[in-house]
Amino acid sequence: MTVRTRFAPSPTGYLHIGGARTALFCWLYSRHHGGTFILRVEDTDRERSTEAAVQAILDGMAWLDLNADEGPFYQTQRFDRYREVARGMLESGTAYHCYCSKEELDAMRAEQMARKEKPRYDGRCRDRKEPKPGVTPVIRFKNPQEGQTVVEDAVKGRVVFDNHELDDLIIVRSDGNPTYNFCVVVDDMDMRITHVIRGDDHLNNTPRQMNILKALGFTPPQYAHLPMILGPDGTKLSKRHGAVSVMQYREDGYLPEAVLNYLVRLGWSHGDQEVFSREEMVKLFDIKDVNTSASAINPQKLLWLNQHYIKTGDLKRLADELKWHLERIGVDMSKGPSLEGLVKAQQERAKTFKEMAEGSRFFFEDVKEYDPQAAAKNLTPEVLPGLMTLREKLVALPEWSAPALHDALNQTAEALGLKLGKLAQPLRVAVSGGGVSPPIDATLELLGRETALARMDRAIKHIEKAA
């Protein structure tokens, strides 16, 4: 039997980090077993579902490169099928019409709550033979009243529900539209899903779904309920926690491989290993190694992983990503150093591309003003002789390369009896405008002789003017 998994988001918002983790585990499971990964959009709630949200989810999946083998399928396009199945259940007697009004149901629930009982439909229309005139009925599933339903969950283990805890849920509304739990069941059946991997907020729905499946003469799939992902403070994920949309991570300068690697370690582990390539994840992923308890996201660790992938990534790829971010912050790249050169110079010191892009700015744009603190400390009359001597040296430097610049700097410092820092730091402020940059030799090389000298001149003037 080929493994078939599905990721089934409802398009009421962007793809958030929890949904992405579920998608990843579904994807990994199917990949690991050489199976099929299906994307299904659960848009039966026409009020809350939007086209934009569908697109946002698709974009998020594409960015993470979690591609579906089948789909996307849309539940709203399958209403005829759901109604057909419901009709069949009516005929076979596993479902029935219910004429209860909303008010009646509310009153019933209120009474039950008052009696400290679990609110549930009491089945009063179960054996009704005649329709109630003037009322369009809903269709309810006739849930078994006796016995137990056992979920053999791949992560939670054996979970037992008494059938009398489950009531007769509505499968088709009075407007003729099917409900969520029913659509899921019909889809999982029709799409021949073998493994349902989803958030554990669905664990309580599972026995109901299994019972409907059984009533349809279908063997339920294997279930695996994943623990929730919480915000950094250990409470439920929400917008309050900052980046909850997967695409927000891209904007914040994260690489998809870092996000994926971070996500895979949330609720799953393989011994002490922390870094996993995509191939390793596929090879090593096993549902048995999935945890049972919820986990909080830890932005620091994501940052660390991101930095790891920036440090070790392919230059060309990283350069493309840097380009995307430079465009975003409005940097004109028509003149200036190569992006690969910039990545190389910064990949050991940038945690995100957002940071790298900001740090790249001065390579493309003139220094308009100096960082006041850095200038006050480094652009002082005392450094003037050093800067001027160095300028002479650099004008005449035969080869404008990092090693040659490195030597020139060291020689000048030595000749003047200065520590390198006394020369390098003022120079850094002069050419970058601030106190932070890649190593000064690499920075100068990237900047080019003309630009570097012009900025030194400007700094020299700045000092003279202040003095």
Added chain:
RNA sequence: GCUCCCUUCGUCUAGAGGCCUAGGACGGAGCCCUCUCAAGGCUUAAACGCGGGUUCGAAUCCCGCAGGGAGCGCCA
């Protein structure tokens, strides 16, 4: 209220009765390296929710309790 799920350093986790003086990772602290920022190297603090059992022996098995979460809709 009822049903179900969960509980190891701050966080992610290893741990399948003796290998645990509870390991790793992020973060923290300290030191080294150093032209800034980083990176890197070394060192270090930090956890089995509580109470009962079972057993020669429990983080691991059982039972309670407490705390957290989810579900109980003509929402998904």
